[in-house]
Amino acid sequence: MDPILKVSNLHSGYDGVPVVFGISLEIMPGELVAIVGANGAGKTTTMKTISGLIHPLSGNISFLGQDVSNLSAHEILKLGISYVPEGRRIFGKLSVRQNMYLGAYTEKSQTEVSRRMDELFEIFPVLRKRAKQVAETLSGGEQQMLAIARGLISKPKLLMLDEMSLGLMPSMVEKMMETVKAVNEAGATVLLVEQMVQEALEIADRGYVIQNGKIILSGQADELLNSEQVRKAYLGM
Amino acid sequence: MPLLDVQNVTMKFGELVANRRVSFTVEEKSIVGLIGPNGAGKTTLFNCVSGLCRPTEGTILFNGENITGLKPYQIASRGAVRTFQVVRPLKDMTVFDNVLVGAFLKCSDNKRAFKKAEECIELCSLGSVKGKLAGELSIGGKKRLEMARALATNPKLLMLDEVMAGLTSTEVKESVDVICNLRQSGLTLMVVEHVLEGIMSIADKIVVLDGGIKIAEDSPERIVNDDRVIEAYLGAKYSQRYKSEGRVH
Ligand SMILES: Nc1ncnc2c1ncn2[C@@H]1O[C@H](COP(=O)(O)OP(=O)(O)OP(=O)(O)O)[C@@H](O)[C@H]1O
Ligand SMILES: Nc1ncnc2c1ncn2[C@@H]1O[C@H](COP(=O)(O)OP(=O)(O)OP(=O)(O)O)[C@@H](O)[C@H]1O
Ligand SMILES: [Mg+2]
Ligand SMILES: [Mg+2]
Numbered sequence: 001m002d003p004i005l006k007v008s009n010l011h012s013g014y015d016g017v018p019v020v021f022g023i024s025l026e027i028m029p030g031e032l033v034a035i036v037g038a039n040g041a042g043k044t045t046t047m048k049t050i051s052g053l054i055h056p057l058s059g060n061i062s063f064l065g066q067d068v069s070n071l072s073a074h075e076i077l078k079l080g081i082s083y084v085p086e087g088r089r090i091f092g093k094l095s096v097r098q099n100m101y102l103g104a105y106t107e108k109s110q111t112e113v114s115r116r117m118d119e120l121f122e123i124f125p126v127l128r129k130r131a132k133q134v135a136e137t138l139s140g141g142e143q144q145m146l147a148i149a150r151g152l153i154s155k156p157k158l159l160m161l162d163e164m165s166l167g168l169m170p171s172m173v174e175k176m177m178e179t180v181k182a183v184n185e186a187g188a189t190v191l192l193v194e195q196m197v198q199e200a201l202e203i204a205d206r207g208y209v210i211q212n213g214k215i216i217l218s219g220q221a222d223e224l225l226n227s228e229q230v231r232k233a234y235l236g237m
Numbered sequence: 238m239p240l241l242d243v244q245n246v247t248m249k250f251g252e253l254v255a256n257r258r259v260s261f262t263v264e265e266k267s268i269v270g271l272i273g274p275n276g277a278g279k280t281t282l283f284n285c286v287s288g289l290c291r292p293t294e295g296t297i298l299f300n301g302e303n304i305t306g307l308k309p310y311q312i313a314s315r316g317a318v319r320t321f322q323v324v325r326p327l328k329d330m331t332v333f334d335n336v337l338v339g340a341f342l343k344c345s346d347n348k349r350a351f352k353k354a355e356e357c358i359e360l361c362s363l364g365s366v367k368g369k370l371a372g373e374l375s376i377g378g379k380k381r382l383e384m385a386r387a388l389a390t391n392p393k394l395l396m397l398d399e400v401m402a403g404l405t406s407t408e409v410k411e412s413v414d415v416i417c418n419l420r421q422s423g424l425t426l427m428v429v430e431h432v433l434e435g436i437m438s439i440a441d442k443i444v445v446l447d448g449g450i451k452i453a454e455d456s457p458e459r460i461v462n463d464d465r466v467i468e469a470y471l472g473a474k475y476s477q478r479y480k481s482e483g484r485v486h
Contacts, residue, residue, distance in 0.1 A: 014373065038405060039377030040366075086376050086403070087323075126276060137250070140322045140399065141275025141431075163376060166402045167322065169274050169431050171472025195377070195405050236406035236434070 004029045010059035012049040021213040032184045034200040037210035043193045051083035052076040080157035092136030103150030120149045140167040160191045197234040201225045240265045246295035255281040257449040270436040273446035287319045288312040316393035320383040328372030339389030361385040401435040
């Protein structure tokens with residue numbers, strides 16, 4: 001089988017200055033893969049580059065066999081990669097419902113969009129209650145739920161979640177981890193960046209550890225969970 | 238006399254009641270944790286105390302003085318200072334200058350303000366990025382900057398709104414040490430946090446909000462065993478974990 005996503009020797013950064021130095025990843029169809037690392041390690045930069053928000057300085061990204069390194073963010077979304085950025089980039093002045101519609105703009109059938117919207121309101125009842133509320137007045141956690149729902153509504157082939165757990169209450173973190181697992185089992189490939197290293201590795205198949213813009217460790221999720229290095233550096237043990 | 242005395246505070250947004258008759262006190266040099274489900278009204282309560290929202294009803298005393306309805310800068314200059322959950326640094330200024338702005342709020346002497354800013358940068362482990370533009374920080378960096386900015390104003394009461402979100406457990410531990418040091422140096426803290434390792438081990442008292450109402454107020458040990466808190470907030474898995482690992486001391 002060929003990988004669904006292949007990142008080869010990626011250098012990426014801002015204004016020509018790299019902060020990611022030669023990262024390579026391979027994700028197989030149907031896998032759930034976690035990327036973990038400390039603050040400022042380059043996790044978000046890697047995700048932004050894959051989703052087309054910034055472009056590689058060098059190296060290569062291919063999705064389903066196609067070179068996507070220099071495609072724009074909306075072209076990449078159309079191919080089936082959905083990126084839920086950290087820090088809840090939602091449209092503050094729009095309502096909850098409008099935000100979700102925008103997430104579904106690649107889907108042409110209105111009935112299908114409504115069906116998915118209902119499905120998501122089942123997972124996030126509070127969003128149904130707040131459907132007409134202007135997004136910027138939602139609580140922090142509600143905004144995060146909206147960002148996740150918007151990422152799910154396009155039914156992506158590859159779902160990329162950046163700090164999904166940020167600002168969610170413990171029981172919601174638990175529920176979200178289960179939801180991601182379920183979405184994955186239903187067929188979506190998932191790439192997860194998480195500071196909640198333990199939670200992420202508990203649901204992931206495999207993981208990569210990034211430090212200072214480089215991959216320093218990778219392997220099966222349970223191996224990483226048990227590794228002395230990971231426990232010391234990220235699990236506070 | 239408590240440093241902060243919240244009395245029957247109600248905050249409505251149209252139909253929605255975000256805080257309903259909430260009362261509690263914060264003693265000087267203590268650490269009080271404020272927890273509760275998403276949308277429970279924690280940030281709204283911070284907004285009321287810091288003057289961003291004017292409570293629909295109720296009274297807030299700070300250091301014995303009625304501060305209900307004062308402007309944010311008036312409340313900040315009295316020493317009650319908060320951080321923002323959705324971080325809003327001045328993006329096009331450097332990290333250092335952001336903190337310096339905070340320092341100048343309380344201190345007009347250049348040299349002292351610079352020194353204060355340096356101290357806070359150091360305390361929040363921002364030394365290596367202090368020359369960067371704030372907009373260029375990673376999310377964890379932005380959270381630490383929020384804290385440094387607030388600290389630079391030399392507060393009596395520091396209200397932290399989820400400054401540990403987005404940190405690894407190891408980084409959370411470091412933040413916990415910072416907070417303990419601050420208390421040692423005489424600060425009073427009110428901490429909103431979903432990252433419970435960040436608060437349960439150091440708080441003197443936990444206040445729990447749910448649907449705008451205070452449903453519990455007790456020691457951390459008792460709170461993690463409170464059925465209502467478990468159901469509304471912790472969920473099965475985390476209550477198990479906090480109990481079995483004895484993370485709460
Ligand atoms: N817009 C930007 N301009 C310049 N530098 C940036 C920008 N965004 C991030 N950086 C820098 O790139 C490095 C990697 O940041 P990145 O956001 O990828 O880290 P991260 O691993 O996602 O961290 P966190 O866990 O805090 O989210 C950091 O040193 C950061 O300061
Ligand atoms: N300006 C506003 N207009 C309408 N509703 C609002 C406004 N501000 C807050 N709310 C609502 O009030 C409730 C309480 O919000 P608040 O931000 O205080 O919650 P919180 O406890 O801080 O939650 P979280 O843990 O998710 O940050 C939420 O349901 C929110 O949608
Ligand atoms: Mg990041
Ligand atoms: Mg909040």
